[in-house]
Amino acid sequence: MKKLLALLLALCLMLPVLVSCGNDGQANTTATNTAQGENVPEANYDGKAPKYIFLFIGDGMSYSQIQATAAYVGATTDGDGKPKNLNFMNFESVxxxxxxxxxxxxxxxxxxxxxxxxxxxxxxxxxGLSPDGTEKYESIAEKLKSQLGMKVGIVTSVNLNHATPAAFYAHINSRSEGTGVSTQLFESGFDYFAGGTFFKSSKDDPDFDMNALAEKYGYKIVSTYADAGKLTKDDGKVIVFEENPDTDGALSYEIDREEGMWALSDYVSKGIELLDNDKGFFMMCESGKIDWASHANDAATIVNEVKALSNAVQVAIDFAEAHKDETLIIVTGDHETGGFSLGFAGTDTSTAFELLSSQKISFQKFSDEVIPTYKGKKIDVTAIADMEKYFGLTLEGDGELVLTDSEYARIEEAYKSARMGSRPTSPTEEQKLLYGDYWPLAATLTGIINNKAGLNFSSWDHTALPVAVYAQGVGSSMFIGHYDNTNICNNLMKIMNVK
Ligand SMILES: [Zn+2]
Known part of the structure; x- marks a missing residue:
């Protein structure tokens, strides 16, 4: 035994680089690993500070959402069919x-x-609160406003009191306290809020009075495109609510957006017009429904949302062209949603992303407007015609969108709840895996299109995949590397020299 220990000790001494012996005597080959988020290399910045900062956050957007969109764009535009970079993928720092x-x-x-x-x-x-709930964490937007006098804009495609926009102005231990978060929105004193209406929840304070808060804190509220279009700098602090919010209060999905309705990019353009001033501005713009479509495993809706985000980023790119050496643009995500994979067990390495273009409607609009028409009806010619109209799927003919027998059997099974007029109230384990919390028919039809295109999902919720960070302009080099997302704020603080 002694000999064996001596031999082990000798081995440890002989191989200090390859193998380190832990205190418990176990060989440890991971000695060079550093704790993520706790051992961040110190980055120094000695350059100039930008006057204008855009921070775009794709909620639920990680590499798969971005690359699927790049591949979809490549597959649906003339050319060689190869993936095409979205504008922000060409940024100088990644x-x-x-x-x-x-x-x-x-x-x-x-x-x-x-x-x-x-x-x-x-x-x-x-x-914006410490884990023990005792300390308020000041946001970069609050710091830039209070320390440098910059104007602040908060834009989102979902509710203005939703988690991502609220992270920049609220300090509260529950994101579902809708009226609590909304009250703090008014208290922030930020200059431009634009997006969906406040969400409602059972936790809402019945005494919440939006108009009284607007008057107290000096906000002008508009809720039509016409009134939003007329806003000028003379209007002071403003809140712009979407004129045609969906049932959740959010902007329409891009795939469903109708002529004349404002896109995310329109809210960014208006924000620039209102925020531009001598001391500069910080604008956070969230594309919140990349997450919602990813939760629903609806690939066609995801790629359209990412394209809408890219269009909003283009507004900032154009602004930066006219304000060279004064602008920083960052595009990132907060997490991945859906376990979205480019590749599917049934299609191996072959893909046909262009098939997503045959889907003409989001899972949401199909669930809200089409599925209710099937209540009390057997699957019939109308329902079969709808499958082709909205998803391009056919029972016969040729081409890649013809349903196989097993696909049609899945549709027949999923149709049952549409006919009954209600989603499964106590879903089985199998139903939960197949449909999440969604209408089985919507989940099945989008799922079939996804799979035919060579795409798949592993979750109805968020995943732990890291997110991409793209940066362009003054200070962008501070965002190169693999780091914790806290560094996005911490490096902005260094660039702007705020505490
Ligand atoms: Zn989510």
Whole structure:
């Protein structure tokens, strides 16, 4: 035994580089690993500070959402069919960020938004507050406003009191306290809010009075495109609510957006017009429904949302062209949603992303407007015609969108709840895996299109994949590398020299 120990000790001494012996005597080959988020290399910045900062956050957007869109664009535009870079993929500085929270490897938007906004980690569901709930974490937007006098704009395609926008102005231990978050929106004193209406929840304070708060804190509220279009700098602090919010209060999905309705890019353009001033501005713009479509495993809707984000980024790129050496643009995500994979067990390495273009409607619009028409009806010619009209799927003919027998059997099974007029109230384990919380028919039809295109999902919720960070302009080099997402705020603080 002694001999064996001596031999082991000798081995440890002989191989100090390859193998380190831990205190418990176990060989440890991971000696060079550093703790993610705790051992971040110190980055110094001695350049100039930008006057204008754009921070775009694709909620639920990681590499798969971005690359699927790049591949979809390549597959649906003339040319060689190869993936095409979205505008922000050409930015000069690229990094990636991990995003675990104090209580979960897989983050929610409140905690990951807080990391990006304040440079500090917190618990799932918390906004701008320490994990023990005692300390307010000041956001980069609050710092730039109070210390440098910059104007602040907060734009989102979802509710203005939703987690990601709220991470920049709220300090509260529950993202679902809708009226509590909304009250803090008014208290922030930020200059431009634009996006969906406030979400409603059972936790809402019945005494919440939006108009009284607007008057108290000096906000002008508009809720039509015409009134939003007429806003000028003389209007002071403004809140612009979407004129045609969906049932959740958010902007329409891009795939469903109708002529004349404002896109995310329109809200960014208006923001620039109102925020531009001698001291500069900080604008956070969230594309929130990349997450919602990813939760629903609806690939066609995802790629259209990412394209809408790219269009909004283009507005900032054009502005930066006219304000050279004064502008910084960052595009990132807060987490991945859906376990979205480019590749599917049934199609191996072959893909046909162009098939997504045959889907003409989001899972949401199909669920809200089409599925209710099937109540009390057997699957008939109308339902079969709808499958072709909205998803391009056919029972016969040729081409890649012809349904196989097993696909049609899945549709027949999923149709049953549409006919009954209600989703399964106590779903079986199998139903939960197949449909999540969604209408079985919507989940099945989008799922078939996804798979025919060579795409798949492994979750109806968030995953722990790191996110990409793209940066362009003044200070962008500070965002190169693989780091914790708290560094997005911390490096912005260094670039702007704020505390
Ligand atoms: Zn989500």
């Amino acid at each position: 990094g990636s960020a991990v995003n675990y929270t104090t209580d979960s490897i897989i983050p929610d938007s409140a905690a990951s938004g807080t990391s990006i906004a304040t440079g500090k980690k917190t618990n799932t569901g918390y906004l």
